[in-house]
Amino acid sequence: MKYNKRQKAIILLADGTIFHGKSIGKEGSAFGEVCFNTGTTGYQEIFTDPSYYGQLMVATNAHIGNYGTLREEVESDSIKIAGLICKNFSFNYSRPAADASLKEFFEKNNLLAISDVDTRALVSYIRENGAMNAVISTEVENIEKLKSQLAEVPEMNGLELASKVSTKEPYFVGNENATYRISALDLGIKKNILRNFAKRNVYIKVFPYDATFAEMNEFKPHGFFISNGPGDPEPLTGAISLAKEVIERNLPLFGICLGHQIIGLANGISTYKMKNGHRGINHPVKNLITGKGEITSQNHGFAINREETEKHPGIEITHNHLNDNTVAGMRMISKNVFSVQYHPEASPGPHDASYLFDQFIENIKNH
Structure with missing residues (x-):
C-alpha cells in the first residue's frame, strides 16, 4: 500500500494485547521492550540516547516532530530506540533553525514508527501490567506469525546491551x-x-x-x-x-x-x-x-x-x-x-x- 494512504499498523504486546495505529512510512516489524517517556520536549535527544537501545518508545506527549530535528541535538551517532509509538506525528515542522523533518531523520536511520495510537490507553495498560516485550508492525494480517517471532525476543532482565x-x-x-x-x-x-x-x-x-x-x-x-x-x-x-x-x-x-x-x-x-x-x-x-x-x-x-x-x-x-x-x-x-x-x-x-x-x-x- 502506498505511504500516502497511511498503512495500518499494530502494537502487539507479549501478553497478546493489541493496539492499533498507522504507519509513518516505513513498512515491516520492530521488536523490543515497550516503555514510555513523559517528557514534553527533547524527542531527538531521547531517540539517540544509547540507554534506550532495544526499546520501543511510547511518547506520551501528544505531538511528536513539530519542531523538526537539528544535527547538534543528538546524544550519539544514530537513533538507538528500536521503534516509536506516538499519537500525532508532525510531518511538517515550524522551527526555523531545524535542518530536517523528523520523518527524514527516521528515514536516514531506517526507523519504524507508528502514529494515531491511543497512547493514553497504551501507557495506562503498561503502567498497570508492567513493561514487557512487544512488536510494532505493518503486517496486520499476520498476528500468529508476529506472536511466534515475539516469543523468541529475549527478556530485558539478564540482557547485556x-x-x-x-x-x-x-x-x-x-x-x-x-x-x-x-x-x-x-x-x-x-x-x-x-x-x-x-x-x-x-x-x-x-x-x-x-x-x-x-x-x-x-x-x-x-x-x-x-x-x-x-x-x-x-x-x-x-x-x-x-x-x-x-x-x-x-x-x-x-x-x-x-x-x-x-x-x-x-x-x-x-x-x-x-x-x-x-x-x-x-x-x-x-x-x-x-x-x-x-x-x-x-x-x-x-x-x-x-x-x-x-x-x-x-x-x-x-x-x-x-x-x-x-x-x-x-x-x-x-x-x-x-x-x-x-x-x-x-x-x-x-x-x-x-x-x-x-x-x-x-x-x-x-x-
Whole structure:
C-alpha cells in the first residue's frame, strides 16, 4: 500500500494485547521492550540516547516532530530506540533553525514508527501490567506469525546491551592541555556528559565497555567515570570488577545511571528490574545532604536494592526519588566515590543537578 494512504499498523504486546495505529512510512516489524517517556520536549535527544537501545518508545506527549530535528541535538551517532509509538506525528515542522523533518531523520536511520495510537490507553495498560516485550508492525494480517517471532525476543532482565552501543576503540574529548584528566568507561555514554566534563577544564579518554583498570589507568587519569547505558547491569562483570579496583585504590569515581548500578553491585548491593522504570524530565528528587529538591531527567528500568543499601556500613544514601522512594544517589563514606541514578547532564531536561559534575571535580581536587 502506498505511504500516502497511511498503512495500518499494530502494537502487539507479549501478553497478546493489541493496539492499533498507522504507519509513518516505513513498512515491516520492530521488536523490543515497550516503555514510555513523559517528557514534553527533547524527542531527538531521547531517540539517540544509547540507554534506550532495544526499546520501543511510547511518547506520551501528544505531538511528536513539530519542531523538526537539528544535527547538534543528538546524544550519539544514530537513533538507538528500536521503534516509536506516538499519537500525532508532525510531518511538517515550524522551527526555523531545524535542518530536517523528523520523518527524514527516521528515514536516514531506517526507523519504524507508528502514529494515531491511543497512547493514553497504551501507557495506562503498561503502567498497570508492567513493561514487557512487544512488536510494532505493518503486517496486520499476520498476528500468529508476529506472536511466534515475539516469543523468541529475549527478556530485558539478564540482557547485556552495553556492548551493542559502546565505542569499539578509545577516543579523546576536550583540550589535551586541560587541568584534569578523566578515564570514562563507555557503557552507552551520552554526548552531553562529555560536554559537561570538557567545559570544566577536563580532558577525557573514553574507553570501550570491556576495558580493564590497567588500560584505563595508563592514561594517568585524575578520576574515573562510569557512564549510563542500556540493559541489565548484572551481566557486566568486567565493569563491576573495574569499579571494585578503583574503589579499593580509593581513587575518585563517579557513576551515572547504569554506572550507579555498577557501583552498587561492586559493593555487594543487588539490582532489580523495575515494573516500569523512570523515563521523563520531571522526576522529583530530594538531596538528603542539602535538603533541597531537584527536578531531574531520568531513564532507567533497573534500580539498586534500597534495603541492602541502607544496611551497608560503608554507604550513605544521598538522594531519594520522591515518587517511589527508590535510591536516586549514594556515596561511599570512607572512599572517594559517589553516584546518581538520574541524568545530571539532562539533554533533554532541567539543569538542577549539573552541580554533580562540579562535585566530581572538587573530589578530584581534594584527592
